[in-house]
Amino acid sequence: MRCGPARPAFALALALTLAAVASCRSRPPAPEAPTAPGPAPTGAAVPDALPPPTPPSGWRLPAGVAPTAYRLALAVDPAADHFTGEVEIELAIAAPTRVIWLHAAALTIASASIVAGGATQPATIVDDAAHERIGVVVPTPLAAGPATVSLAYRGEVTDDDAVGVFRQEVEGRTYLFTQFQANYARRAAPCFDEPGWKTPWLVEVTAPAGLVVLGNTAAVRTELVDGRQVVGFAPTAPLPSYLVALAVGPFELVDVGPVGQAAVPTRIATPVGRAAEAAAAARFTPRAVAALEAYLGRPLPLTKLDLVAAPTLFGAMEHPGLVTFAAEILLEDPARPSFAGRRQLRQTVAHELAHQWFGNLVTPAWWDDLWLSEALASWLGERTARAVEGHDDALLDALTARERALAADARADAQPLRRRLVGGLDVDASFDATTYDKGAAILTMLERHLGASRFQGALGAYLAAHADGHARADDLVAALTAVDANAGATLAGFLDRPGAPTVAVELACDDQPAAVATVTSADPTRWTLPLCVRFPDGRAGWGEACGWLIDGAARLPLPSCPAWLVANPDGRGYFRVSYAPPLDAALRTHLTDVAIADRLTRALDLAAQVRAGVAPPDAVAPWIDGLLAQGARHDHYGAVELARVLADHVGPAERKRWQRWVRARFAGIAMRAGLRGRTDDTAAALTVRAHLLELVGVDGAEPGIGRLARARVEAWLRDGAAATDDRARLLPAAVAGAPSGLQARLAETLAVTGDREARAVLLDGLSRLRGAADRAANRALYLTGAVEPVDGLGLVTGGLGTDVDAETWRDLTAHYDAIAARLSTFARGELVAAAAARCSSEAAAEVEAFFTPRAAAEPRLAVELAPTLVAIRACAEERARIVPALATVLGR
Template identity: 35%
Template sequence: MENAEPARRFVPRLEAFLVRLGHIVLPLLALCAWACAASRPASTSSSPETPVRPPTAAVPVEEAAPVLTPPGLRLPPSVRPVRQTVTLELDPRRESFSGTTDIEIALPQATSEVWLHGEALSVRDAAFIVAGSRVRTSTLPIGDLLVFLPREPVGPGTVTLRVAFTGRALAREGSGIYREEDAGRWYTMTQFQPLAARRAFPCFDEPSFKIPWRLTLRVREEDGAYANAPVEAETHGPDGWKTVRFQTTPPLPSYLVAFAVGPFQSVDAGVAGHHRVPVRMLVPHGRTAEAAWAAQSTPRLLERLEAWFGTPYPYAKLDVLALPGTQGGAMEHPGLITFGAPLMLGPVEGDSLWRQRYFAQTQAHELAHQWFGNLVTPAWWDDLWLNESFADWLAYKAMTQWKPEWRGDVRRVEARGDALVEDRLVSARSIRQPIEAPGDIHAAFDGITYNKGAAVLAMFESWVGPDAFQEGVRRYLDAHARGTATTADFFDALSSATGKDVASAFSSFLDQPGVPRVAMALECPKDAPPRLALEQRRYLPLGSPGAHDVPMRWQVPVCVRYAVKGREGRACTLLSEPTGTLELEGATACPDWVHPNVEGRGYYHAVLRGDALERLTRHGGKGLSVAERRVLLDDAQALVASGDLAVARALALASRLMRPEDPDLVMGAAALVASVRDDFVPRTSMANHARFVQSLFGAQARRLGLLPRPDEGDDLRMLRPRLVWMVTQAGEDAHLRAEARKLALRWLEDRRSLPMDSAHAVLGAAAAGGDAALHLRLLEALRTTTERRERDLLLTALGGFHDAALARASLALLLVPEVDAREALPILFRQLEALPTRAVAFDFLREHFEALRERLPRDIAPWLLSTGGFFCDAEHRKQFASFFEPHASAFEGGERILAQTLERVDLCIAQREALRPGLERFLRRY
């Protein structure tokens, strides 16, 4: 699953860039990444300590009512499903649905109660079928569980539980069975990961219960029906309904079952892979032309992944379905991968290169899941990293093989940087964390699992060697195909293939949070080879509640690159103790420079002591790869935040390492500059700060302009929205703002006048200095368009006005019945991100919190608890905590979200106080 995290995540997109600038999710590309947090159902399961006595009516009257003790977080492992058949009647126009299911269950002994998952379902009838006979059965709902109570004990052996039930498919939701309207047509879709299959049918809703599924859908004649497996038979009735029966699936956990119903249209993408698997794009009615890029890229990526795994794609078909509405992200269901339409579909002309690359990166991730997660499934959610970290890590490989010019190595380093920022929090979770409550499951879908997990995999792949690592992965998949596995199983396969005991070193990064800070001092004794004295401890930023003297130790693969009189060498070690030594045995003299992290493979922050950083960057880092330069820029951000590097030196480093002709280095430098938040800059120095930004980026932004040129490369087209944002926002460039206003007004008259990437840059720049007249024009355009991409552009721009009255008028759209609150959410986050409108947005949020909470799906509403992370002062921190602390427990995982939000504010306050004097001195020269 591609998860929002909240950015992160792992792909070269503008939202992730803004997160790296020190901000929270800000979807200037309006790719609807809001639903990347895609499954946060509220759990109401009972406490395992509380016995429940059902009412007398729940059991036959002649029996005594039993005292029931619900299971805890997990169902009893001794009662296991064997296979399940589900029949559903679905009409996307209706909220209610009905169904029946037969579940074959293996019982080790005679039992009088069987527990399954079932939430918000009404059971109409239930019975156990034993040797062809029906055993009358009562049902009691308890939270998100159903307990089935047969009149007489059933088992041992295999029995069938037959249940008839009804449920609700809610509109504007994003999990369970839900519905969306698009261009006047209704669609029904599913998103079950992690805990929402139980809202569709009674089931064993845990990943360890991996069974074959047989699905039948009864739908209206005019609707199409799609599921994981190919259609086996279709029959038509005289009543305007048809019955579509699908082939039995290979063993799947419940969260991977998927189906969709509605007037979808199909785009043939040919066949792919060793088995010549048919590939189709399924899109909302009338949008087939927009699937061209998805149809072109998907087969190519599948073939590259097949080659890497050395085994064919393991399913009978590959449908890729665009979910109508504002739903974002993607999900890896076998045979039926789903994407939010804004990410999967692009305009026939003027498509966004950002969107195309983001889709391809995400599709590589979802296709990698067909082996990691689908073919072999983690036995429990504590090993979610075996799904998501692997899919992220392998996606970079597939992308680099397919499109090397897209610089997958740099994208990998960017994602590593995102993880390092998230991992600096004391409240950060570990990659592999015990699961003790439903909130722990939801929390696992974050940047630590995705970005940090992928970075750690890249580090250990480099340590053991790519070929040996690949062989270990193949052994792991071969040994556990069609079943489940654990981290220990993976370690066994990897150790067998590499001849190294990887478990302890790997586990030091999996099972504890935080980032190693590795200090390096170059020593050049006369009678021995040059060496690096190494020292490790946990990285902690200024203001962190963590104590530096709390012992934390990693086994860190450290690899450095060095040069002696023009000749380069490389040296590696495994730093297992608090201190160590790395001899540079190939060096014939004291090195001219040492780079502390070869190709950015190591997951650590490096502190170069003495003059080592100056020597490394003296000539602009000549000889370093782009990835190695980006690592230095990331480390500089972190070391400023921890007080290990003066802010003036860091900002000078941005200038040294940047090369105007290289867009990735321009953006790396911009990220370092923007990590010094506006909150850190004294009011008297704001003009100086703007001039400093202009000195670095202004001339290039004006040369690049707001419109693409016919001979312009893709990299410059992708750089434009980032650079324009930097120069018009932080640099307050009046010339570009004025030009943006002219182009914005032209776009309002003719939507074809700007390609998508330029339109984002133009409207955002125009809004920053926009007046009431422009605001009114944008509002009028919003009222008259239903086209989703145009609405995304308009709503994002409406969130960018800095005038307080106009900001309030934009925020009001979040409450307008005709506006979907999900699509308008960027207004709130854009205004919280901007210093001039932050207080206005916060006041609006407090005043209308309950209304917003009700208008947002259960998956997205918890994000409101993260809004305080934009603040950087004690008074607003106090106000935020006072207002939201009473609400946190009402959200799944809310206490953790709130704790991390408040910690971010505390860190910002501490850094502001520490950095302001040095920053003010630095800015005086501008």
């Protein structure tokens, strides 16, 4: 049920309890709070005859007690390093109990009590810090039925990590935010911090007067008390704890106006002085909402919408009514527009708006189905961005997203869509390509086969059945099954198995010509897949035959026996395709007749198959030559991706021959593509130009491109005239060869540059310097604190996986303590992840030996260590297969 207005006694008690903080203006001393729930609060002690209850096993809260409403009051000040709060949680108790278990972390409990049956009992606290829980214990058992637990407490505001309640400072002004996904609402209030509890929240915030205070819903009451403002918000719709949000600071508010069918009032909140940079987002948002509502047939499920730009953030977060973004994503300087930045803005805003239906209106019942909301939002967000603004290269975006997912699925530690998560850090580790890109690619595959209208109907039925509630993967399977049983079976086949199938295709040219397809992956009969083939048709140019691959096999009848055949047209299927050798040769011979999308799909599949050892390394060379002969940008992209399979494993012995081989094939194409952007550039042109310049300028060491790139970069460092997109493309080629003095000039420019995009480009350039003196200067620059701790990590890790891998690893481990000291406990895992660039069994042993004892003390290091070791060992195995074949390939 929805909770009513806050009770006067609650607000008054909060005001009295927090009086000291309410008058605070300067930064107070750090609170003496433990890093886990604190000591037992004041109140009646549990009688000696009743021992304290034993904490439940695992991370989950026990069944039997459910929240039905929250009333939360927080007193915050961006200048303070702590906050205080009171929370009242209305409960439904299924069976008599003396203890209510709640999640809580880094909170000091001041008092606790439980009201039930008209009686109030003071409570004590049982601390289960290992699982971030507390037990609220009363002397007399609570009867089954309604009850209310009340707690007053103190918590920490963090400066280092964007989790819980955190703050960020920019240009002398401090802003406070919250980020509760996945397990961090417990750092702001004791609560049932699991997505399965979806409950109305009534929130009140006390903050310094003059600051903007934002919440999930509109402010309905603002009062001044002792010089501070007390802001009360309207009750929320039922929300899980991870979607509750606040933002407090000196924001500038840009009125977007009403959006959507319900005329939802919409604003953009920016840091001071950046309101003008919200114009692009303000133009896009109403159109994106309209497109989403038109597709889903449902209005935006909000009463107000604020898009909030945080100075620095991991990306974006879809809180209902209060969507937070990294400022570099949401805001665009009209004086320095970036093609790539504008695309990121559109795609990210559309993704977060799609979450208002998928994730917020319909919420996964547990984190094992996180993919359900992220995949649907990724798929629908990309579709919306494309529909609203157009997209000059949807093909390349779709295929590169599919490649990210397939690459993750090819790893030895690949995860299924539906993971068996128990809580804790394993939830954070699930925000990856499998969760986002794999699910979206499977949805794309099903939409193509079912048709847009039938697929749209299935999603509409899914939303209608679970609005304002929860859903599991099986619910989406059921919605698809209602449209086509094979579609439901396809999705079901991917839920609990990692990996992607490979479909082997051959032509049967007998009395009944057909494309014969079989799954060659493990346990092939468990797969149901939609399958189409495209072939030449003299009357219509191309013909297609489609059907379902059931029990691992399919035979698709053809009108005749074609000269060539492509399986998986446009790369929309989530599987690899391998062709019988005669069919592969015929396809390569007729590339001019094959669609661009199908040529690129084949190139990407072949690159992956060579890496996996199921296709020989020398297979890439004829395909590179064939693609380059076609001349389209997508062909160039595919050829570069195939070349990269070899480039990643070229050592000093083959370097000169490799450089000549690359220059002979790619240098002319790179020069014709140009070094600087043009006004008519497409997304494909920008992406392919960057790939070509790096392959030819860095791997190929082409002197002409290197000289031109250095001249352009020197001009930028001198007068700052080049566009950001050009800087990013030119720096790798300019830095190759480590020209004398470049490190100092890049560092000097970095020191006076505030623009985050430009700083990112400069840091990337610095991280590519390989000389011993340059590496030492980079390390000193990092340790002085002149660069952002995470953004600048490349300064000390950039040489890993390169010719100076051993030296970089030696320097990193020698200075590890000083480097790690610059990073929060949350961010130190990035140091482990950086080691995944290494590529030998010896390197794996070194990484394991160095980080294993440290991971025992810091669990976040352990989260990254296992996948890092998998990546290093996989690379070593790949190198052992490819290096012996390089001489044959380079002899061509």
